[in-house]
Amino acid sequence: MKFxxxxxxxxxxxxxxxxxxxxxxxxxxxxxxxxxxxxxxxSKFLDDGDEFIPVGSVExxxxxxxxxxxxxxxxxxxxxxxxxxxxxxxxxxxxxNYMGQRFINKSSDPIFYKSIxxxxxxxxxxxxxxxxxxxxxxxxxxIEFDSEWRGFVFEGSLVxxxxxxxxxxxxxxxxLIDEMVLKxxxxxxxxxxxxxxxxxxxxxxxxxxxxxxxxxxxxxxxxMLQNGYLELKQLYTNSK
Numbered sequence: 001m002k003f004x005x006x007x008x009x010x011x012x013x014x015x016x017x018x019x020x021x022x023x024x025x026x027x028x029x030x031x032x033x034x035x036x037x038x039x040x041x042x043s044k045f046l047d048d049g050d051e052f053i054p055v056g057s058v059e060x061x062x063x064x065x066x067x068x069x070x071x072x073x074x075x076x077x078x079x080x081x082x083x084x085x086x087x088x089x090x091x092x093x094x095x096x097n098y099m100g101q102r103f104i105n106k107s108s109d110p111i112f113y114k115s116i117x118x119x120x121x122x123x124x125x126x127x128x129x130x131x132x133x134x135x136x137x138x139x140x141x142x143i144e145f146d147s148e149w150r151g152f153v154f155e156g157s158l159v160x161x162x163x164x165x166x167x168x169x170x171x172x173x174x175x176l177i178d179e180m181v182l183k184x185x186x187x188x189x190x191x192x193x194x195x196x197x198x199x200x201x202x203x204x205x206x207x208x209x210x211x212x213x214x215x216x217x218x219x220x221x222x223x224m225l226q227n228g229y230l231e232l233k234q235l236y237t238n239s240k
Contacts, residue, residue, distance in 0.1 A: 009056060013055065021034055023219075039056070069237055078114065079205060081204065085184055089176075093200070096138075103126075103137055110142050111142055112125060145202070147168070150212075151192055153189070158174070158177055158178060159217065162214050180201060187227035187231065191203050207228030208232060
């Protein structure tokens with residue numbers, strides 16, 4: 001494993017990665033190749049074919065992938081809710097994807113929308129009779145969760161869950177979460193919410209540039225970053 005870490009930003013996953021590298025080097029009595037650089041200096045340090053795992057902002061990771069794969073025309077989509085998990089039993093609400101279309105909220109209630117085509121793209125509340133421009137949109141009925149949690153999925157298993165909003169006394173239905181994890185493969189974060197004691201899926205994120213909220217399993221984190229890197233790099237390679 002080799003890491004390139006963004007220098008001019010300050011995210012919790014950067015701190016955790018640096019500590020995990022120190023732990024790995026101490027535990028295995030070895031060293032890991034790693035260095036820091038700014039976004040603007042990436043092209044000075046990387047070449048097509050490099051295997052450095054990028055740790056930084058979404059833009060930093062995407063630029064690294066462009067350089068390492070030679071694919072300058074691709075940008076990953078936002079996962080939101082994978083098709084295999086877009087079921088009411090998991091989501092607890094009506095939701096769907098509108099691809100390449102304008103969307104008009106013809107209901108009498110406000111709804112939630114979020115971009116599919118761009119990671120951390122536009123999102124917000126669409127009032128009745130308001131319209132979204134033509135594009136790829138995730139649409140969901142608007143609900144408010146009592147608590148929100150980030151789960152961490154690694155090699156087919158949920159390895160940790162961290163509260164990031166709401167009451168810490170809320171209980172999660174881990175059997176339901178495990179069922180979701182069995183249906184959606186890979187290494188990723190899975191955001192879960194509770195409403196009146198019931199557990200529902202909020203959304204899924206690929207494992208890069210995502211907040212850890214205290215997750216710091218140094219025995220797993222570097223491998224999870226590597227898995228996330230390989231899955232993302234495959235997307236760039238396949239789209240060439």
